[in-house]
Amino acid sequence: MSDDQNPAPRSERSRFRSLAVPIACAAFAAGMLGAAFASVPLYTLFCQVTGYGGTTQRAEAAPTAVSDKQVTVRFDGNVAEGLPWTFRPNQREVRVHLGAKTDVSYHVVNNSDRPITGQALFNVTPEAAGLYFNKIACFCFSSQTLQPGETAEMPIIFYVDPEMADTEELKSLQAITLSYTFFPVDDPAPVVAEPNAGKTKGKDS
Incomplete structure (x- = not known):
């Protein structure tokens, strides 16, 4: 039997292929998106611990020594x-x-x-400064819930580590943006990061 005698089945197969490709692509994209969201908490923790991507550090208190060097935040x-x-x-x-x-x-x-309920994510630029930007207290350490029409003032207590002035890359830095x-x-949970865990800094010899 020739193909000309069966146009309908061939047409059906073409329609199936035309639908199958975008459906498969959409399923793949959805899977990748789900994997990305699943990895966010681990990635966030990694960034907070290492300073990667401009993520700041956590500290219990400011150092006792204060440098003469200044920087604009x-x-x-x-x-x-x-x-x-x-x-x-x-x-500002x-x-x-x-x-x-x-x-x-x-x-x-x-x-x-x-x-x-909202959760604040954060970073600093330039990214290399994140390793030296230390927060003692911050609203970003946990999720925040506001009632209808509620207004709030959310504090941050921080310091910039004096050791930043000893790094070749940042010793002449004039400004940091937080x-x-x-x-x-939907399900508020605290952001957990150990104070200064894994903190490593390079110094000039």
Whole structure:
């Protein structure tokens, strides 16, 4: 029997192939997306411990020695799509001595009519400065829940490690930018990172 006598089956096979390809691609993309989300907590912890990607460090207290060297710290605030919050720094920048404990804060408002929990992710630029930017207290250490229309002031206590001035790459650095982005979360959980765990620094010989 010739192919000309069976156009319908061939047409059906063509339609099947045309549908199967995008469906397979979509399934693959969904699998990759799921894997990416599953890896986020481990990746975040890795970054917080190592300073990779401009992630800051955690500390119990500021050092006793304060350097004469100063650096400008700038602050940035963002909210992810779908989070109806207003979020901005109360100070756009501060000039600090390396090693000096500094207090700043962010202003946040829940503009919705329902309680919402958010988690702030953060980094600093330049990325190499993340290893020397230490937070003693920060709203980003745990998720934050705001009631409908609630306004809050969210504090940060930090210092920039004086050892930053001993690194060839950063010794002439004049400014650091600390950036936060709040994301909505369904199941709030604290962000865990041991203070200064795995902290390694290179110094000039």
